[in-house]
Amino acid sequence: MKAVILARGLGTRMRTADAGAALDAGQAQVADQGIKAMIPVGRPFLDFVLSGLADAGFAEIGLVIGPEHGVIRERYARDVILTRVHLTYVIQPEPRGTADAVTYLEDFAAGEHFLVMNGDNYYPVEVLAALGKLAEPGLAAFGRAALVADGMIPAERIAQYALLAIGADGYLRRIVEKPTPETAAAFGADPFVSMNVWVFGPQFFRACHEVPPSARGEYEIPLAVQWAIDHHGLRARALPFHLPVLDLSRRGDVARVTERLRGIAVRL
Numbered sequence: 001m002k003a004v005i006l007a008r009g010l011g012t013r014m015r016t017a018d019a020g021a022a023l024d025a026g027q028a029q030v031a032d033q034g035i036k037a038m039i040p041v042g043r044p045f046l047d048f049v050l051s052g053l054a055d056a057g058f059a060e061i062g063l064v065i066g067p068e069h070g071v072i073r074e075r076y077a078r079d080v081i082l083t084r085v086h087l088t089y090v091i092q093p094e095p096r097g098t099a100d101a102v103t104y105l106e107d108f109a110a111g112e113h114f115l116v117m118n119g120d121n122y123y124p125v126e127v128l129a130a131l132g133k134l135a136e137p138g139l140a141a142f143g144r145a146a147l148v149a150d151g152m153i154p155a156e157r158i159a160q161y162a163l164l165a166i167g168a169d170g171y172l173r174r175i176v177e178k179p180t181p182e183t184a185a186a187f188g189a190d191p192f193v194s195m196n197v198w199v200f201g202p203q204f205f206r207a208c209h210e211v212p213p214s215a216r217g218e219y220e221i222p223l224a225v226q227w228a229i230d231h232h233g234l235r236a237r238a239l240p241f242h243l244p245v246l247d248l249s250r251r252g253d254v255a256r257v258t259e260r261l262r263g264i265a266v267r268l
Contacts, residue, residue, distance in 0.1 A: 001132050001199070002109065003058040005049060006101050007037040007119030008066050008092045036120040036248055038071060041258040043266065045248055046072070047080070048122055051266040054084040056128035058115065062088045062108045064101045082268050097218030098196070099208040106205055113137070116221070117197040122246035122261070130239055131199050138199045138237035139225075141166060141192035146242040152260075153247050162194040162222045163187050164238060172229070172236040175222045177214070192238070195245050196221060204228060 037046040053061055065072055076087055088108055092101045102116065115131055117123065127140050141164050148155045163184060165174040175194060176183060184191070198221065207228035214220050228234035246257050 001058065001113055001115060002060040002062060003053050003115040003117065003128075003132075004062040004064060004090070004105055004108070005037070005046070005053075005117055005119045006064050006098055006196075007035075007046070007069070007072065008064045008095055008101055035069065035071060038075070039248060039254060041248070041254065041261055044075060045122070045257070046075075046119065047266050047268060048261055048264060049117075049119065050085055050087075050268055051264075052122060052125050053128060054267065055125045057132050058128070059085055060088070061085050062090050062105065062114075063119075064090045064092050064104065066095065067091055067093060080268055084267060097214070098221040099211055099219040099224040102200070102208045102221065102224070103205060106202070109202060111202050113199055113201045115197070115199050118195070120248045121195060121197070122248075122257070123195070123197055124241070124243045124245070127197065127239075127241055127243060131197065134199045134237060134239075136199075136237055137201050137204065137234060138239060139164075139172065139194060140197045141172075141238040141240045142195050142245060143190050143240070143242040144193050145190045146244060147193065147195075149244065152244040152256075157247070157249075158193065159184065164192040164194055166192060166238045166240075170238055172225070172238050174229070175226050177220070177222045192240060194222060198225075198236075203232065204234070207232060207234070 038044045050061065063072065073089060076082060090104050090108055092104050131138060131140060144158055147153050148158050160178055163176045163179050164172060167173045207224045211219060211224040211227040214223055225236065246260055247253060248257050
C-alpha cells in the first residue's frame with residue numbers, strides 16, 4: 001500500500017507566537033515560514049515521519065506540498081540519501097483543505113487503497129502497520145485518555161478533535177467535527193477521536209469532489225467521510241488504539257516533541 005503525507009497547510013498556528021515557547025534560531029526561522037514538517041526537532045520532523053512509515057512497511061510515499069515548498073524537495077534531493085522510501089511530490093496549488101488535497105492523488109493512488117496522514121503528527125509504527133494491512137477503507141480510532149496522558153497533547157486541544165461513533169460491528173457510523181461540550185458528553189468519559197490517519201479506496205475521490213466546504217471555507221476529510229457514509233454507503237473499519245500521538249501544531253509543541261523523539265533512530 002502507498003502512503004500519503006499531507007504537508008500543504010499554511011501552518012498559521014505555527015507562525016503565531018506561543019507564550020513561553022522558546023525556539024532556537026533555526027526552529028524560529030522554519031516556524032515563521034509555517035512549514036511544520038520541516039521544524040528541526042533534532043532533525044527535520046518529516047525525517048521521523050518518513051522513517052516511521054518505512055518501519056511500518058511503506059516504501060512508496062506521496063508528499064502533498066505547495067508549489068512554494070521547494071525546501072522540502074531540496075531536503076530529499078540534496079541533503080539525504082533515501083534507501084528505504086521513494087518519494088512522489090503531489091502539488092496542491094492552493095491550501096483549500098485536506099479533502100481538496102485528496103482530489104490531487106488519483107494518479108498517485110492508481111486505483112488502489114492508500115493511507116493518508118497528517119504531516120504534523122508522528123503516529124506509532126504499530127498503528128501505521130495495522131492500517132497498512134487493511135484491504136478496505138478504514139481509520140485509526142484513538143482513545144482520548146491515552147492522547148492526553150503524560151501531557152502528550154493538551155486536553156483543551158483534544159476537546160476540539162473529531163469524535164467517532166463506531167458501531168458494534170467495528171465500522172464508523174458518524175464523525176463529529178468540533179463537538180460542543182454537550183455533544184462530547186454524550187460520547188462518554190473516554191471517547192474515540194480521529195487523528196486524521198485513514199485508508200481510502202478510489203471510490204472516496206467522488207466524495208472529496210462533492211462535499212461542500214466547511215464553515216471556515218475549506219474542504220475537509222472528516223466532512224468528506226461523513227458525506228461518503230451518508231451519500232455513497234462508505235464502510236470504514238475503525239481500528240481502536242489506546243496509544244499516544246505526537247502533535248506538532250504549535251510552537252509550544254516543539255520542545256515536548258523534541259524530547260519525545262530523542263533516541264528514536266531515523267533510517268530513510
